[in-house]
Amino acid sequence: MNRLLLPFAGFAVLVAFLAFGLTLKPSEVPSPFIDKPAPDFTLPQLDNPSETFSPSAMKGEVWLLNVWASWCYACLEEHPVIMDLATTHALPVVGLNYKDIRQEAIAWLERHGDSYRLSVSDTNGRVGIDYGVYGVPETFVLDKNGVIRYKHIGPVTPSAVRDTLLPLIRELQK
Amino acid sequence: MSRWWLPLLFVFLALPAWAGDHAAETRMLSIAEELRCLVCQNESIAASRADLAVDLRQQIREQIQAGRTDDDIRAYMVERYGDFILYRPPLKATTVLLWFGPLLLLAFGIGLLAITLRRRRANRLDERLSLDEQRRARALLGQTNDVGDLR
Numbered sequence: 001m002n003r004l005l006l007p008f009a010g011f012a013v014l015v016a017f018l019a020f021g022l023t024l025k026p027s028e029v030p031s032p033f034i035d036k037p038a039p040d041f042t043l044p045q046l047d048n049p050s051e052t053f054s055p056s057a058m059k060g061e062v063w064l065l066n067v068w069a070s071w072c073y074a075c076l077e078e079h080p081v082i083m084d085l086a087t088t089h090a091l092p093v094v095g096l097n098y099k100d101i102r103q104e105a106i107a108w109l110e111r112h113g114d115s116y117r118l119s120v121s122d123t124n125g126r127v128g129i130d131y132g133v134y135g136v137p138e139t140f141v142l143d144k145n146g147v148i149r150y151k152h153i154g155p156v157t158p159s160a161v162r163d164t165l166l167p168l169i170r171e172l173q174k
Numbered sequence: 175m176s177r178w179w180l181p182l183l184f185v186f187l188a189l190p191a192w193a194g195d196h197a198a199e200t201r202m203l204s205i206a207e208e209l210r211c212l213v214c215q216n217e218s219i220a221a222s223r224a225d226l227a228v229d230l231r232q233q234i235r236e237q238i239q240a241g242r243t244d245d246d247i248r249a250y251m252v253e254r255y256g257d258f259i260l261y262r263p264p265l266k267a268t269t270v271l272l273w274f275g276p277l278l279l280l281a282f283g284i285g286l287l288a289i290t291l292r293r294r295r296a297n298r299l300d301e302r303l304s305l306d307e308q309r310r311a312r313a314l315l316g317q318t319n320d321v322g323d324l325r
Contacts (some may be wrong), residue, residue: 034255059189099225125229132254133210134226 012097031132031151038065038140039130039147046097046105053094053120055146062172063092063139066156067128069100070108072136078155079112085161086115090107091169095119098128098136141165142165143172191290192193205244208261217231 023069038055045051055065058076067100068075086093094117097105103120109119122128131140150168152160206220206227221233230251236248251259263269269276270287294316 028217029258030256032253125225129229129233129254132256134255 002089006156007036027135028153029134031148033132033140033148034146037099037107038142038146039127041127041130043096043122043127046095046102046109046119046121049102049121049145053118055142058092058094058142059146061092061146062144062169063117063142065094065096065131065142066137067096067131067133067136069136070104071100072098074155075137076112078137078157079164081156081158081161083115084158085165086155089166089169092117096127096131096133097121098133099123099125139165141168141172159160198235198238201238201244202231205234205247206231209248210259210261212255212259 040055042052042054045053064082064085064167068079083092085091093116095118097119099122102123105121109116120127125133131138135153137155139149139152139156141148141152149172150165152165156165184297196239203220207218209219209230211217211219211222211224211230213226214222217224217227219227233250234247237250240252248260257263257266257269263272265273287302
């Protein structure tokens with residue numbers, strides 16, 4: 001009996017580690033930008049390229065930077081959720097149109113609705129790299145001082161909005 | 175065909191540029207080989223064909239041209255994607271177990287082996303037959319006519 005106890009204890013520890021491993025999401029790489037000032041950029045606006053936008057224009061507001069593209073299927077999936085945040089919850093959302101063709105991005109917004117305060121064109125993806133974007137869609141929550149407080153990787157789901165994003169945003173808006 | 179040597183001349187003139195590119199390209203690949211592609215996490219940025227990996231390789235090329243050191247370029251990547259992008263994680267308080275865990279396991283294994291061996295030797299020394307057992311052993315040995323090993 002005693003002889004079996006030790007191997008069994010080892011097995012139990014192994015199973016516990018594996019079970020814990022199953023709860024991890026290796027595809028969600030923790031962002032090094034959390035609680036750091038958002039990298040600055042100046043990009044042309046999607047619907048009016050002669051005008052530019054910089055994150056500093058959003059000082060004093062809690063806002064979302066939503067990375068999207070017309071070629072990205074998951075963006076379409078999260079689009080109603082993002083629109084709901086912008087309209088029902090009156091949250092300013094800026095779109096970072098990532099590695100897209102301008103005409104196609106505009107057509108995509110016409111087709112599926114545009115609730116962004118504005119979108120900016122990151123045609124070569126350089127700003128995406130500066131923000132550590134590695135898979136579209138990604139959504140950053142920025143506070144009133146332009147500090148990144150949270151990053152959502154992948155499509156934003158209604159449950160993520162309810163359980164994580166909205167409580168955090170309401171807290172930041174105080 | 176009087177100017178047959180013209181293309182040759184151009185190739186010759188282009189040689190230094192070629193060589194330069196080649197060295198930079200090798201350097202780019204040596205950096206990219208140690209960076210993890212975040213899209214397909216088991217591939218390096220040098221090996222991956224994901225869009226992001228192509229962009230990051232271009233980024234490394236540009237930074238090499240701008241005269242930045244390998245360490246500068248690695249720092250640039252870590253600043254944006256975190257330590258996760260490094261296949262060779264830095265030695266930090268949070269990575270001590272990662273670096274020395276295998277050594278710890280090895281020490282544990284050696285310890286276990288030593289204990290087992292000592293216990294086994296102790297067991298053998300303890301094996302002393304009682305008088306009754308000696309008598310039985312002698313009786314059993316007496317029964318055999320194969321005495322080969324006993325002599």
